[in-house]
Amino acid sequence: GAGVSQSPSNKVTEKGKDVELRCDPISGHTALYWYRQSLGQGLEFLIYFQGNSAPDKSGLPSDRFSAERTGGSVSTLTIQRTQQEDSAVYLCASSFAGYEQFFGPGTRLTVL
Amino acid sequence: SQQGEEDPQALSIQEGENATMNCSYKTSINNLQWYRQNSGRGLVHLILIRSNEREKHSGRLRVTLDTSKKSSSLLITASRAADTASYFCATDRGSTLGRLYFGRGTQLTVWP
Numbered sequence: 587g588a589g590v591s592q593s594p595s596n597k598v599t600e601k602g603k604d605v606e607l608r609c610d611p612i613s614g615h616t617a618l619y620w621y622r623q624s625l626g627q628g629l630e631f632l633i634y635f636q637g638n639s640a641p642d643k644s645g646l647p648s649d650r651f652s653a654e655r656t657g658g659s660v661s662t663l664t665i666q667r668t669q670q671e672d673s674a675v676y677l678c679a680s681s682f683a684g685y686e687q688f689f690g691p692g693t694r695l696t697v698l
Numbered sequence: 699s700q701q702g703e704e705d706p707q708a709l710s711i712q713e714g715e716n717a718t719m720n721c722s723y724k725t726s727i728n729n730l731q732w733y734r735q736n737s738g739r740g741l742v743h744l745i746l747i748r749s750n751e752r753e754k755h756s757g758r759l760r761v762t763l764d765t766s767k768k769s770s771s772l773l774i775t776a777s778r779a780a781d782t783a784s785y786f787c788a789t790d791r792g793s794t795l796g797r798l799y800f801g802r803g804t805q806l807t808v809w810p
Contacts, residue, residue, distance in 0.1 A: 590740075617796045628786060628802035629741075636796060677740060681796060686731070689740040 588612075590690035592678050598696045599668055607663045607693045611680030618661050619679045619687060620653055629677065635661065668697045704787055704804045712809050717774040719804040721787030722767075728790050730763055731798065732772050735784045744772075744785075777808045 591610045599605050611618050620632040631645035635655040646652070650668075655661040665672055675694050679687040703722050711717055721730070729748045733741040747754045747763045747770065754761045760773040774781055784805050788798040 619797070621800075629800040631797060631799070634797050642797065675739070679741075685729070685796070686743045686746060687741075687796075687798060688743065689733075691740045 592690035609661045609678030615680035621677045704801045710807045726792040
């Protein structure tokens with residue numbers, strides 16, 4: 587596709603359940619980023635993948651959060667044992683050469 | 699913590715007026731970027747200004763950068779109702795790794 591895609595666009599889950607969020611970056615982009623945005627807030631960095639280097643996980647809020655990027659392309663963000671405070675819009679972005687980031691439409695996660 | 703701090707937090711103007719938003723940051727940077735977000739979904743890249751540049755134009759957008767004051771401004775001339783959105787600045791904090799640090803944004807409302 588021409589842009590970054592994310593799925594699902596909306597996810598409603600019950601507290602304690604695990605969720606997986608998917609990101610398909612722009613083909614050829616070497617860097618992939620995950621951010622979280624709570625209502626009315628700015629973007630909170632979660633994790634960053636660059637090529638074959640070890641990911642920068644410094645933004646993950648707890649060990650319930652993990653992400654992987656398979657084959658240098660698609661990425662999955664997994665949240666285990668979801669809590670209500672995990673409710674937010676999760677945004678994925680990709681870039682080439684680390685400058686302009688192209689964002690996907692986001693996944694709105696609601697934890698009941 | 700947020701790197702960029704935009705002000706004002708909210709701005710309401712009439713169509714045809716100019717809108718000015720400001721961003722301050724705390725560390726050295728390689729570049730500063732402005733993004734726009736509609737309805738809490740994906741962000742769209744507007745403009746990137748490098749640390750050795752003082753002013754940049756793109757259509758109705760004008761961005762200035764004052765590295766001595768660690769501040770930037772985004773001017774939208776002849777605003778339109780379609781410019782209604784949240785506007786974020788983002789910096790790299792001097793890193794070449796590609797990670798961006800976003801502010802909380804300015805919510806711009808343009809009334810027809």
